Amino acid sequence: xxxxxxxxxxxxxxxxxxxxxxxxxxxxxxxxxxxxxxxxxxxxxxxxxxxxxxxxxxxxxxxxxxxxxxxxxxxxxxxxxxxxxxxxxxxxxxxxxxxxxxxxxxxxxxxxxxxxxxxxxxxxxxxxxxxxxxxxxxxxxxxxxxxxxxxxxxxxxxxxxxxxxxxxxxxxxxxxxxxxxxxxxxxxxxxxxxxxxxxxxxxxxxxxxxxxxxxxxxxxxxxxxxxxxxxxxxxxxxxxxxxxxxxxxxxxxxxxxxxxxxxxxxxxxxxxxxxxxxxxxxxxxxxxxxxxxxxxxxxxxxxxxxxxxxxxxxxxxxxxxxxxxxxxxxxxxxxxxxxxxxxxxxxxxxxxxxxxxxxxxxxxxxxxxxxxxxxxxxxxxxxxxxxxxxxxxxxxxxxxxxxxxxxxxxxxxxxxxxxxxxxxxxxxxxxxxxxxxxxxxxxxxxxxxxxxxxxxxxxxxxxxxxxxxxxxxxxxxxxxxxxxxxxxxxxxxxxxxxxxxxxxxxxxxxxxxxxxxxxxxxxxxxxxxxxxxxxxxxxxxxxxxxxxxxxxxxxxxxxxxxxxxxxxxxxxxxxxxxxxxxxxxxxxxxxxxxxxxxxxxxxxxxxxxxxxxx
Amino acid sequence: xxxxxxxxxxxxxxxxxxxxxxxxxxxxxxxxxxxxxxxxxxxxxxxxxxxxxxxxxxxxxxxxxxxxxxxxxxxxxxxxxxxxxxxxxxxxxxxxxxxxxxxxxxxxxxxxxxxxxxxxxxxxxxxxxxxxxxxxxxxxxxxxxxxxxxxxxxxxxxxxxxxxxxxxxxxxxxxxxxxxxxxxxxxxxxxxxxxxxxxxxxxxxxxxxxxxxxxxxxxxxxxxxxxxxxxxxxxxxxxxxxxxxxxxxxxxxxxxxxxxxxxxxxxxxxxxxxxxxxxxxxxxxxxxxxxxxxxxxxxxxxxxxxxxxxxxxxxxxxxxxxxxxxxxxxxxxxxx
Numbered sequence: 036x037x038x039x040x041x042x043x044x045x046x047x048x049x050x051x052x053x054x055x056x057x058x059x060x061x062x063x064x065x066x067x068x069x070x071x072x073x074x075x076x077x078x079x080x081x082x083x084x085x086x087x088x089x090x091x092x093x094x095x096x097x098x099x100x101x102x103x104x105x106x107x108x109x110x111x112x113x114x115x116x117x118x119x120x121x122x123x124x125x126x127x128x129x130x131x132x133x134x135x136x137x138x139x140x141x142x143x144x145x146x147x148x149x150x151x152x153x154x155x156x157x158x159x160x161x162x163x164x165x166x167x168x169x170x171x172x173x174x175x176x177x178x179x180x181x182x183x184x185x186x187x188x189x190x191x192x193x194x195x196x197x198x199x200x201x202x203x204x205x206x207x208x209x210x211x212x213x214x215x216x217x218x219x220x221x222x223x224x225x226x227x228x229x230x231x232x233x234x235x236x237x238x239x240x241x242x243x244x245x246x247x248x249x250x251x252x253x254x255x256x257x258x259x260x261x262x263x264x265x266x267x268x269x270x271x272x273x274x275x276x277x278x279x280x281x282x283x284x285x286x287x288x289x290x291x292x293x294x295x296x297x298x299x300x301x302x303x304x305x306x307x308x309x310x311x312x313x314x315x316x317x318x319x320x321x322x323x324x325x326x327x328x329x330x331x332x333x334x335x336x337x338x339x340x341x342x343x344x345x346x347x348x349x350x351x352x353x354x355x356x357x358x359x360x361x362x363x364x365x366x367x368x369x370x371x372x373x374x375x376x377x378x379x380x381x382x383x384x385x386x387x388x389x390x391x392x393x394x395x396x397x398x399x400x401x402x403x404x405x406x407x408x409x410x411x412x413x414x415x416x417x418x419x420x421x422x423x424x425x426x427x428x429x430x431x432x433x434x435x436x437x438x439x440x441x442x443x444x445x446x447x448x449x450x451x452x453x454x455x456x457x458x459x460x461x462x463x464x465x466x467x468x469x470x471x472x473x474x475x476x477x478x479x480x481x482x483x484x485x486x487x488x489x490x491x492x493x494x495x496x497x498x499x500x501x502x503x504x505x506x507x508x509x510x511x512x513x514x515x516x517x518x519x520x521x522x523x524x525x526x527x528x529x530x531x532x533x534x535x536x537x538x539x540x541x542x543x544x545x546x547x548x549x550x551x552x553x554x555x556x557x558x559x560x561x562x563x564x565x566x567x568x569x570x571x572x573x574x575x576x577x578x579x580x581x582x583x584x585x586x587x588x589x590x591x592x593x594x595x596x597x598x599x600x601x602x603x604x605x606x607x608x609x610x611x612x613x614x615x616x617x618x619x620x621x622x623x624x625x626x627x628x629x630x631x632x633x634x635x636x637x638x639x640x641x642x643x644x645x646x647x648x649x
Numbered sequence: 650x651x652x653x654x655x656x657x658x659x660x661x662x663x664x665x666x667x668x669x670x671x672x673x674x675x676x677x678x679x680x681x682x683x684x685x686x687x688x689x690x691x692x693x694x695x696x697x698x699x700x701x702x703x704x705x706x707x708x709x710x711x712x713x714x715x716x717x718x719x720x721x722x723x724x725x726x727x728x729x730x731x732x733x734x735x736x737x738x739x740x741x742x743x744x745x746x747x748x749x750x751x752x753x754x755x756x757x758x759x760x761x762x763x764x765x766x767x768x769x770x771x772x773x774x775x776x777x778x779x780x781x782x783x784x785x786x787x788x789x790x791x792x793x794x795x796x797x798x799x800x801x802x803x804x805x806x807x808x809x810x811x812x813x814x815x816x817x818x819x820x821x822x823x824x825x826x827x828x829x830x831x832x833x834x835x836x837x838x839x840x841x842x843x844x845x846x847x848x849x850x851x852x853x854x855x856x857x858x859x860x861x862x863x864x865x866x867x868x869x870x871x872x873x874x875x876x877x878x879x880x881x882x883x884x885x886x887x888x889x890x891x892x893x894x895x896x897x898x899x900x901x902x903x904x905x906x907x908x909x910x911x912x913x914x915x916x917x918x919x920x921x922x923x924x925x926x927x928x929x930x931x932x933x934x935x936x937x938x939x940x941x942x943x944x945x946x947x948x949x950x951x952x953x954x955x956x957x958x959x960x961x962x963x964x965x966x967x968x969x970x971x972x973x974x975x976x977x978x979x980x981x982x983x984x985x
Contacts, residue, residue: 294734319734319960336734343735361721489698
């Protein structure tokens with residue numbers, strides 16, 4: 036560590052931005068991992084283009100990674116960066132409007148030649164035009180410096196230039212007094228078999244660190260002290276990773292083998308890839324030929340007695356619709372994960388949105404109820420994947436778990452849960468004590484039918500997509516039977532409300548305004564209402580993990596507030612559902628569909644406006 | 650386990666549900682042949698699963714007293730794959746038709762074959778849509794007039810055998826609904842085969858495509874117009890057992906024993922186990938006579954065997970013995 040004085044700050048938001056081939060995601064995750072190990076609270080937000088290598092140097096090709104680290108508890112990746120690292124002119128162009136005046140911008144001047152800033156859409160050279168006058172700009176010819184540092188290692192020019200992200204990371208490590216050992220360990224693991232590349236990356240990292248220490252540009256380095264977190268063992272998790280682990284834990288707790296049928300789709304593919312790594316738990320990971328085969332293979336596995344999962348994003352859920360209806364009709368346990376992205380159609384594959392709620396609730400032919408739940412943060416994906424599997428297995432119903440691109444790719448420290456501390460899962464199976472078991476005989480409390488599957492003698496039976504007789508499961512076209520079964524399928528899902536936690540309120544427990552949100556927006560809405568509480572405003576937050584059925588105390592919670600504001604990243608889907616389910620309340624709504632998460636400042640503005648309105 | 654200890658009869662596989670196909674439908678004979686084959690495959694009833702899609706034939710599982718799943722249109726291969734992977738010990742049978750397997754389910758059909766999952770697929774080919782009342786299917790003859798092609802079809806049909814072999818199928822057999830005995834024997838062999846076994850059954854739809862196969866199956870012509878191949882035996886056919894198949898350059902030639910100096914030794918001897926499927930393809934494509942019997946049966950590791958092996962290997966070498974080991978692995982830190 037250099038000799039410069041270190042000043043303490045309680046939180047800081049850093050954004051790394053560059054070309055999509057510049058390694059910005061890696062740089063961001065490295066900074067995140069290092070900070071996590073130092074005990075900071077963290078939230079991250081990767082933001083990258085749908086194209087693997089969009090045209091170099093263009094705004095469309097900019098890949099960014101925003102990380103918020105704090106000594107205090109933080110719930111969002113931050114509204115705007117305190118430090119922007121811009122590896123080229125396009126990265127500056129794409130992010131400048133998010134950076135407040137007076138904040139720091141670190142620039143690789145090697146990529147700010149005339150052709151660079153013209154390509155990025157600047158009318159004039161931003162370094163000399165005065166456009167950056169009110170920012171604290173640190174100009175560093177990072178590409179040249181990296182190349183100079185790596186001379187003599189025998190690397191070709193391309194490999195040398197590729198290491199410049201490590202140079203940038205080294206600079207930022209110095210700025211925030213981070214040690215290099217976490218990244219050194221990572222590089223050794225990654226490039227262990229390529230010693231010259233390894234040496235180059237480590238040298239670039241150190242060169243960046245030393246350069247920042249040497250130049251006069253920084254008045255001081257900053258430190259973000261460890262956050263005051265609950266005691267325990269922690270690790271940094273991404274949402275998709277946590278989802279995969281939640282299913283592995285559910286398989287172990289339920290004594291079931293895990294089956295995943297899935298087809299690659301952004302931003303859900305990481306769940307498939309993560310589970311494919313864990314075949315040592317007997318996980319059967321089946322990459323299907325399409326989305327439909329993903330879900331139908333899972334339905335087949337559920338019929339044969341496995342904990343069956345399928346994972347997808349919005350367009351894939353549309354394709355799975357008919358098969359999901361089959362799972363409703365056959366009343367088999369199945370978890371469908373929809374990692375939502377901007378739509379309709381192909382939409383915004385790498386951007387976040389909450390616009391699949393209506394599809395999840397209603398996007399099938401016939402009266403086709405399923406349980407719908409949502410995860411509220413990257414770490415919560417673990418809990419909700421586990422809960423979704425528990426509900427599916429214990430209630431014999433498909434469960435749709437909604438996450439989104441924001442929580443799926445975001446990360447945060449997670450207090451590791453040991454499986455012995457998780458709830459038990461008891462699959463609703465037929466047992467030998469049952470006399471004359473019938474396929475559609477039900478538990479009188481939950482209305483779940485009893486699962487029996489191939490390999491079990493004496494339970495041979497046939498099920499399918501045609502309407503079932505209410506007891507035998509044989510095909511029945513009787514009018515009264517169909518009406519009864521329609522009712523029972525809905526009622527079974529509604530009764531899940533007797534087995535899920537009640538709705539909890541953050542902030543004021545009663546008062547002027549209740550903010551309602553669901554899924555991945557929790558960090559933003561919580562931060563916003565915490566600000567209200569600090570200002571003595573009587574604002575509460577009801578955040579929904581369970582959407583269908585609604586928690587039993589929902590109406591009671593709603594009735595304690597004068598106004599209700601439903602905030603969602605869509606044009607108002609939960610609010611529409613609530614207007615139908617609980618029509619006795621008046622709802623106002625705040626919506627955003629830019630493919631981006633809520634900014635806290637936007638939410639506070641909407642809250643204040645609602646409070647002031649009549 | 651031996652067949653004898655199970656002591657099943659065909660009746661044990663008949664469910665209590667009333668069979669509801671049209672009178673005279675070829676499906677009845679196929680159902681009987683399947684029920685007859687079941688006691689011969691040496692599997693316990695609870696370990697047998699019939700999976701179907703949508704169409705007349707797909708009602709089949711309701712009539713079998715085994716586990717059964719009547720699913721949705723075209724998707725039976727994927728559902729059956731899920732069943733087999735969940736429990737590789739099961740004997741899994743898929744019932745499908747020409748529309749279900751080759752139109753709406755074409756993608757799943759070829760991928761089931763490509764992966765080589767051990768599932769026995771009974772493809773009821775009647776060259777028509779029956780349940781929707783008479784539209785043309787992907788196997789309907791070119792030019793045939795149907796309810797949805799009143800001026801005759803203008804699309805070329807699939808030959809299912811060509812498609813199966815093209816997708817690198819390792820087991821393909823053809824049977825007819827008029828020869829239940831041959832079909833039963835083929836089914837027993839299909840179950841023994843590791844990997845996907847596809848059996849095309851030429852099946853008569855008495856209502857919408859009556860007698861479409863009568864050129865092959867009518868009593869007076871069947872011996873002359875069908876070559877029933879058996880592994881290791883010369884390809885002889887005909888009412889007088891005097892006709893045979895011979896390779897002439899790159900083409901199959903129909904010859905008569907005793908004419909032009911042809912003897913039995915000149916005929917092709919069927920090798921179903923040959924890895925190269927060139928000749929199998931020729932046999933599958935032959936229009937007149939049509940080839941029945943097991944055209945190809947080439948053994949290789951099946952998909953579920955490979956998956957099981959991979960899981961076992963990974964399990965053996967993994968440092969993780971429980972989910973807790975995984976969760977606590979990697980970079981962690983303790984807060985006190």
